Amino acid sequence: MRKGKSLLWVLLIAVSVLCGCGNGTVPENNGGQSGAPVQEPGGASGTEECQGVQGKTPDIQEAVPYGQPEMKGEITISCLFEEEFLSAAAEQFMKRYPDIKVTVNSYKESSGESAVEDYRTYLNTKIMTGKAEDILLTGFLPITKYSEMGVFEDLSGYIQKTPELNDENYFMNVLQAAKVDSGEIYIVPYMARFDTLAFSAELMSEHSGIENDIRGICFGTAMDLAKQLVDETDKSNAFLIQMNEVSYAHYLIKDSIGQFIDVDSKKVNLDSAEYIALLESVKALSEKGYFDSEIDFYNMEYYFAAECDYDVQAAYYSMDTKSGTNYCMPLTDAEGRTLMKSNSCVAINSASENKDLAWEFIRYLLSDEAQTSPSFHGPTVSRKGLEAAAERYYAFYKEGNGGAGFGSQAEYKAILESWVEQINGCDTLDSSITDLIDEENSKYFSGRQTAEDTARRLQRQLEQYFNE
Amino acid sequence: MIKKRKRNRILPCMMLLISLAGFCFFYLIPFLLSFSYSVMDNPVSGKFCGMLNYKALFQNVYFLRGIKNTAWFMAVSIPLNVVLSLCAAIVVRKMKAHSNYFSLVFLIPLAIPSATSAFFWENFFGLHGTLNRFLWIFRVEDIDWLESSYGMAVMVIIFIWKNVGYNMALFISGLGSIPEEYYECADVEGAGRLWKFRNITYVYLTPITFLVLIMTFVNSFKVFKEIYIMTGEYPPDSLYVLQHYMNNMFLSLNYSKLVSATYILTIVIVLFVVCIFRAERKLSEDLHY
Numbered sequence: 042m043r044k045g046k047s048l049l050w051v052l053l054i055a056v057s058v059l060c061g062c063g064n065g066t067v068p069e070n071n072g073g074q075s076g077a078p079v080q081e082p083g084g085a086s087g088t089e090e091c092q093g094v095q096g097k098t099p100d101i102q103e104a105v106p107y108g109q110p111e112m113k114g115e116i117t118i119s120c121l122f123e124e125e126f127l128s129a130a131a132e133q134f135m136k137r138y139p140d141i142k143v144t145v146n147s148y149k150e151s152s153g154e155s156a157v158e159d160y161r162t163y164l165n166t167k168i169m170t171g172k173a174e175d176i177l178l179t180g181f182l183p184i185t186k187y188s189e190m191g192v193f194e195d196l197s198g199y200i201q202k203t204p205e206l207n208d209e210n211y212f213m214n215v216l217q218a219a220k221v222d223s224g225e226i227y228i229v230p231y232m233a234r235f236d237t238l239a240f241s242a243e244l245m246s247e248h249s250g251i252e253n254d255i256r257g258i259c260f261g262t263a264m265d266l267a268k269q270l271v272d273e274t275d276k277s278n279a280f281l282i283q284m285n286e287v288s289y290a291h292y293l294i295k296d297s298i299g300q301f302i303d304v305d306s307k308k309v310n311l312d313s314a315e316y317i318a319l320l321e322s323v324k325a326l327s328e329k330g331y332f333d334s335e336i337d338f339y340n341m342e343y344y345f346a347a348e349c350d351y352d353v354q355a356a357y358y359s360m361d362t363k364s365g366t367n368y369c370m371p372l373t374d375a376e377g378r379t380l381m382k383s384n385s386c387v388a389i390n391s392a393s394e395n396k397d398l399a400w401e402f403i404r405y406l407l408s409d410e411a412q413t414s415p416s417f418h419g420p421t422v423s424r425k426g427l428e429a430a431a432e433r434y435y436a437f438y439k440e441g442n443g444g445a446g447f448g449s450q451a452e453y454k455a456i457l458e459s460w461v462e463q464i465n466g467c468d469t470l471d472s473s474i475t476d477l478i479d480e481e482n483s484k485y486f487s488g489r490q491t492a493e494d495t496a497r498r499l500q501r502q503l504e505q506y507f508n509e
Numbered sequence: 510m511i512k513k514r515k516r517n518r519i520l521p522c523m524m525l526l527i528s529l530a531g532f533c534f535f536y537l538i539p540f541l542l543s544f545s546y547s548v549m550d551n552p553v554s555g556k557f558c559g560m561l562n563y564k565a566l567f568q569n570v571y572f573l574r575g576i577k578n579t580a581w582f583m584a585v586s587i588p589l590n591v592v593l594s595l596c597a598a599i600v601v602r603k604m605k606a607h608s609n610y611f612s613l614v615f616l617i618p619l620a621i622p623s624a625t626s627a628f629f630w631e632n633f634f635g636l637h638g639t640l641n642r643f644l645w646i647f648r649v650e651d652i653d654w655l656e657s658s659y660g661m662a663v664m665v666i667i668f669i670w671k672n673v674g675y676n677m678a679l680f681i682s683g684l685g686s687i688p689e690e691y692y693e694c695a696d697v698e699g700a701g702r703l704w705k706f707r708n709i710t711y712v713y714l715t716p717i718t719f720l721v722l723i724m725t726f727v728n729s730f731k732v733f734k735e736i737y738i739m740t741g742e743y744p745p746d747s748l749y750v751l752q753h754y755m756n757n758m759f760l761s762l763n764y765s766k767l768v769s770a771t772y773i774l775t776i777v778i779v780l781f782v783v784c785i786f787r788a789e790r791k792l793s794e795d796l797h798y
Contacts, residue, residue: 161760162759162760165759165760165762168553168762169552169553169762169764183761186761186762187762190551190553190762190763191551191553191554192553192762391553392553477743489636489637490636494653494656498656501743501745501746502741502743503743505571505743505749505757506743508570508571509569509571509754509757509758509761
């Protein structure tokens with residue numbers, strides 16, 4: 042009886058091990074690839090061909106032409122919130138290819154609901170059970186961790202072999218902005234979103250010695266200048282920027298994030314004197330009244346020396362002489378890089394059985410037909426799309442001014458284009474890191490802990506985050 | 510007669526089978542199936558890596574810290590909880606009036622949701638919390654109880670506060686089942702309180718004590734909820750328990766390490782429960798003879 046029981050247990054364990062191992066993937070054999078699996082024979086037609094040429098063998102990569110797969114099957118897409126452009130693109134794609142079904146799985150209907158943690162847990166479970174969608178919208182996802190774990194497919198091969206993806210039609214600097222040091226591209230943007238910064242025209246008019254052709258500025262430098270503007274003006278109610286201490290510190294930290302966090306080597310340097318000095322400097326500014334805590338927006342005249350804005354609006358206001366802003370430009374980091382936001386990007390699930398079809402859908406998202414659609418709210422990655430966006434946004438802002446617009450549509454487009462062309466990197470820092478930093482910093486600014494305690498706690502928490 | 514006896518044997522088995530099937534489908538089989546994850550480098554690539562994940566775990570400073578803190582916490586909180594709940598049960602049993610109200614006070618924490626109790630404890634032990642305000646009367650400097658080396662003590666207090674009532678209720682029922690005649694007989698013989706406790710109460714409470722031990726052991730894993738609400742995913746070193754490690758491994762998609770840690774923990778739990786049952790059997794035999 043006892044022997045029988047033991048045998049049963051051994052059998053159970055053996056069966057479970059065998060079942061678990063047979064999950065449709067085999068050990069990777071592509072060395073240079075960071076953790077992405079190779080599909081078993083019998084998968085989508087072009088996949089092995091594409092994976093085989095990634096990374097170490099660029100010469101072969103160029104030699105193999107891209108072949109469109111059989112346009113038949115189903116593609117699934119996962120996103121946190123319902124996206125208008127995605128639904129519209131899916132509909133158009135299905136019209137074009139009636140044998141393909143595109144299903145968009147939105148975790149929440151509207152962006153009003155805060156569900157990032159829940160969505161991550163939900164998606165993690167799906168990824169680990171091999172049931173995640175073919176295409177993942179990367180907004181709110183830990184891009185670096187997913188890339189390291191091999192969740193995302195390397196798309197560099199697909200990009201290289203898609204003939205229309207070239208400098209003539211696209212802002213290739215944007216399409217390749219997320220390229221990692223080893224050459225892989227795990228996420229591809231469908232829009233080029235970035236922050237901009239402008240200075241108050243009124244306060245700038247009192248200041249001399251500033252060049253008018255600055256192409257980009259980092260937050261720290263901008264705030265030094267903004268402080269000068271506030272200090273030099275005789276106007277009352279002049280403040281630095283419309284932000285609280287936590288947001289201000291957030292931008293300052295992101296400015297030189299590399300000094301405090303090295304994601305590649307998993308090193309954290311937040312308990313340094315520099316970080317403590319940074320926090321104390323922000324608090325000192327707050328105590329000296331550089332922030333706007335007391336403004337009565339309806340009953341008093343006030344000035345902000347600087348203003349953060351979003352791309353398409355900032356480009357218009359940079360021409361608008363009555364907007365009150367001047368010297369509008371993209372915000373860069375301390376090293377002068379203009380970083381695109383990673384929340385307008387897509388990735389392909391490396392465990393997907395429809396990678397080629399998924400790429401075909403992404404290809405459609407990047408096509409002029411989709412990119413010129415009004416459902417894309419922002420600067421697109423295709424040149425024709427940006428032209429259409431410029432036309433739409435210029436008309437929109439002109440209408441907002443009662444039909445009396447500033448500058449011309451061509452001028453507006455040229456500004457947007459020059460800004461998009463400046464992009465040379467992608468901000469892929471996990472939002473949980475910045476959330477942790479902001480949370481601890483807010484305790485400091487509200488007087489619940491000292492700067493030293495804040496730095497010490499953050500050091501411990503982020504060391505755990507990287508090295509667990 | 511034989512038919513009836515056979516039916517009496519089959520019916521309970523069939524009823525148990527339903528429960529067993531549920532246990533197998535939802536717990537046992539998924540648990541066994543998950544073993545494959547622990548021998549893969551990561552579940553996405555599915556590359557076999559043997560026992561490397563287990564080896565890596567024993568070299569991981571956070572996993573080792575989790576084990577150390579969990580072991581310390583259990584070693585202190587479980588016996589303390591058992592002793593305190595036994596004392597409370599004896600006191601309640603001896604009370605002549607209002608014993609029901611008194612036991613209710615101990616049972617209230619069980620009905621309070623974890624988030625509410627975490628909020629309370631955070632405000633109590635926080636840097637600007639009630640405890641520090643109270644200690645300031647004696648000019649004691651503010652202490653960040655959760656961040657300091659007292660963190661483990663805080664965890665033990667929260668655990669005892671939450672669980673002592675439940676164990677007390679179990680002990681009260683155990684004490685109630687001891688026949689009063691034994692104590693009366695001992696009184697006639699002139700036995701002291703300690704003798705009565707050692708030779709009557711302790712002997713007849715042995716089975717219930719083991720039940721309390723096992724329940725406390727199981728519940729000791731649940732203190733994580735309150736600690737997690739109070740300190741988040743990355744708690745101070747003294748509050749970092751195994752569940753933190755597992756939870757964070759899940760969030761960072763590291764299922765291989767998560768499953769490996771689960772298997773290690775399962776082995777420890779099984780060994781502990783087996784030891785408890787063996788000890789109980791041995792003790793019962795000794796007491797019987």
